Amino acid sequence: MRKEFTTPGGEERLQSATARQSPPYPPGDGKVKLVTTDWLEDHLQERGMTVLDVQPNVHDYIKEHVPGAIYLNEGFLRVPAHGFPTSYGPQACMQESFRRVGLAADSPVVVYTGKGAFSGIGDGLAQTMMAYSLAKFGHNTVYVLDGGIDKWKDEGRTLSQEFPAVDPSQFTVEVRGEYPIGYEDFKQVKDRDDVVVLDARPAKVYEGQGPWRKPGHIPGAISLPWRSLMDDGNPMLLKPNDAVIDILEQHNIDRSKTIICSCGTGREATNEFLLFKWYFEYPDVRLYEGSYTEWTAYPENETVEGREARKKPVAAAPSR
Structure with missing residues (x-):
């Protein structure tokens, strides 16, 4: 049974208890990978690497962040379009924001979030939202910190309140339209x-x-x-x-x-x-x-309540 879910390829890797301890994970040329806190600490000084702090509130970043991390809140990603509240912003806005934090499409970027040491409102999704968006808009090497800043802190690693100097980049947005479905x-x-x-x-x-x-x-x-x-x-x-x-x-x-x-x-x-x-x-x-x-913005679309994926068919009344 298990093989159906991991084939073709990678069964041994997926079942290995130590696979994710050899980051970036998984191996290969995927656009997004997981990295550990050990890996990040070992690579913090790596030339060309950017670390993005996407904690829920800028005060969380001000209070504490991974040394060298640059703040980029996920809120800039989506704005209303024709009244619909959760559309991605214009590509020009995406591009300018990514340029301001110095991103280069082929240089590694590590993304992390946390529960928010100041705000306490983090749900953990900011890092996956940002990682997906970076890949969608043309970044090629996105690393997600497995465990976020909370794991980093739990392990007693160094935190900072310094704001790093950043040179703007020439990042060019290239939308990967094969990821979303309309x-x-x-x-x-x-x-x-x-x-x-x-x-x-x-x-x-x-x-x-x-x-x-x-x-x-x-x-x-x-x-x-x-x-x-x-x-x-x-x-x-x-x-x-x-x-x-x-x-x-x-x-x-x-x-x-x-x-x-x-x-x-x-x-x-x-x-x-x-x-x-x-x-x-x-x-x-x-x-x-x-x-x-x-x-649900289209009133004619049906929805289903309850645990079943679909409405159960109504049994026909017995004939007399």
Whole structure:
């Protein structure tokens, strides 16, 4: 059974208890990889490497950050477009922001977040949201700090309050349109037998009422809360590979199908997009950026309440 979820290639790597201790993980030419706190400390002085602190509030960064880290809040990524509240900003804005923090597309950038030592509002998703966005807009070597700054602090590593000098870069945005899937394409393919749609929101929201105009979930979407994949005490730390594989098996998510990651606004789904596309190297992974917010913006779209992915058919009344 397990082999279905890790083939082709990489079964031994995925099952190895020490695989992620040989970062960057996984090996190969993927755009996004995991690195450990040990690795980051060993490479902090590496020429050409940028460390981005994407903690939830600038005061969190001011209070403490990894030495040499530059602050870039994820909030700049999305702005309203024609009233829709969670669209990506203009490419020119993305490009200017990435230039201001000195990014070069082929030089490594490490991204981390935390719960927020000052604000206390961090949910752990800022680093996956930023990593996905960097890759989408043309960066080629993105590293996510497994465990974030919280793990760094727990291990007693050095923190700083210094703001590093940064030389602007000439980063050029090149959008990778094969990562997201738009609304019309999503509607066309979501119910195909060779497609699995995942919903990364908490189970109680998937089953019932969240902030959206309609309760429930997109018909056919399988509940896979992103938080279930992470360490119980640290939302930035991915569970051991074997534990994650067990969860995927329980949900019958295999490599032979197209995986579409969704959630509420496209942010929680970045956690699972990174996992499937880059950490576990599934061959066909997309992210429905509009997610449930866009789906429910169309009143004619049906939704499903409860634990089942689809509405159960109503039994026909017995004939007399």
